């Protein structure tokens with residue numbers, strides 16, 4: 001039976017994750033007619049398999065640590081056990097409430113929600129089964145999925161982050177392959193839940209996209225938590241039996257574990273979706289765009305993880321909103337990847353925005369960096385956390401990057417991103433008052449020092 005063509009929409013969006021649904025909501029808000037195609041669950045990776053469930057697990061992990069460490073605060077507590085059924089119930093409850101809310105939002109904005117697997121079949125059409133959705137503009141937003149390594153099959157004791165969200169019990173020994181954001185977050189969760197954890201990373205340092213001082217401090221703090229870290233080591237292979245998985249490293253050393261978590265990055269979901277056939281320029285599976293997120297095919301845009309750059313939900317939101325506004329003719333300012341805040345929610349947390357010191361030196365040369373230790377910050381002492389705030393700026397110029405590590409430092413990234421994206425100078429920030437006692441004061445202190453008037457800073 002021939003596919004039937006629907007009357008044209010202003011925008012047809014393929015993929016209902018962070019990038020796709022934010023585009024749909026903003027476009028509908030602007031009065032455009034919108035079709036949103038999703039084959040699985042509205043909300044995509046972030047809501048169902050990524051940000052939200054992992055952050056619920058990390059919060060449960062924090063509760064476990066708090067119970068274990070009560071005595072350090074004079075409160076007699078102990079950790080009895082981790083009930084993974086209970087943890088999953090909590091995690092799934094959070095996701096379910098947000099999912100319901102999101103479905104309500106999409107229904108409330110008159111978005112035509114189409115369930116099914118879609119394909120780009122021309123510059124103006126997406127075909128879903130028998131239905132042909134025609135759009136004045138088409139937005140590709142099919143996201144990403146977990147990668148593995150050649151010869152490493154995901155099955156049994158070898159899992160990705162997706163299966164790791166559904167474990168029935170805490171494994172005794174875990175090897176985490178990959179020391180990027182997802183790898184260190186899961187390593188942190190498993191350790192808090194009582195597992196012996198080893199991280200294997202081929203690069204010379206963990207969270208290699210972050211400033212080098214951050215990686216060094218994170219490695220030290222994770223080692224203090226008795227997480228074993230093997231950097232600069234290549235994975236060679238893995239075999240499994242009913243009882244264990246054996247991971248072999250380059251050089252022949254082997255590690256035995258109950259679970260191998262493969263966290264070696266995420267690749268774009270673009271294969272077999274018609275992008276190539278319609279002539280959309282691709283690069284190693286990613287969709288190539290200009291800064292206005294236009295692909296090589298007129299009228300076809302792309303947002304989110306399929307566009308090269310940091311794979312973050314809030315980047316997807318920002319790009320989705322940008323594209324909707326651009327299609328509506330509002331001429332919005334393009335999203336700058338460097339100005340997107342980044343948080344790694346392990347214990348301790350890492351948060352940053354802008355350029356690392358090395359990248360800033362390479363780009364500008366005349367750069368200063370100032371590091372304020374959390375040892376001088378009252379609230380951090382109350383929380384018994386250490387770490388630092390590091391500010392990188394152009395000499396006599398604006399702030400180029402802010403890099404932070406310590407418990408709860410993710411909460412500080414809001415001000416840091418405002419400072420960076422506003423192009424603020426140190427003395428402008430130093431003139432603003434930071435509440436006492438908060439960890440936020442550590443940011444304020446760094447700027448006081450950079451402005452030449454340090455308060456609680458030595459040397």
Ligand SMILES: Cc1cc2nc3c(=O)[nH]c(=O)nc-3n(C[C@H](O)[C@H](O)[C@H](O)COP(=O)(O)OP(=O)(O)OC[C@H]3O[C@@H](n4cnc5c(N)ncnc54)[C@H](O)[C@@H]3O)c2cc1C
Nearest residue numbers: 015017018019039044045046050118143304305311312313
């Ligand atoms: C474990 C983990 C933790 C994470 N934690 C964070 C975090 O704390 N903070 C953060 O900012 N980011 C985090 N991320 C990353 C974040 O989830 C992604 O950057 C974000 O989801 C990307 O949004 P997207 O819309 O591009 O893709 P996705 O969310 O992957 O959505 C794509 C959607 O397209 C649908 N789709 C694909 N093909 C088709 C088709 N042919 N037809 C119809 N529908 C289709 C999929 O079903 C999916 O729903 C995490 C990711 C993971 C895996």
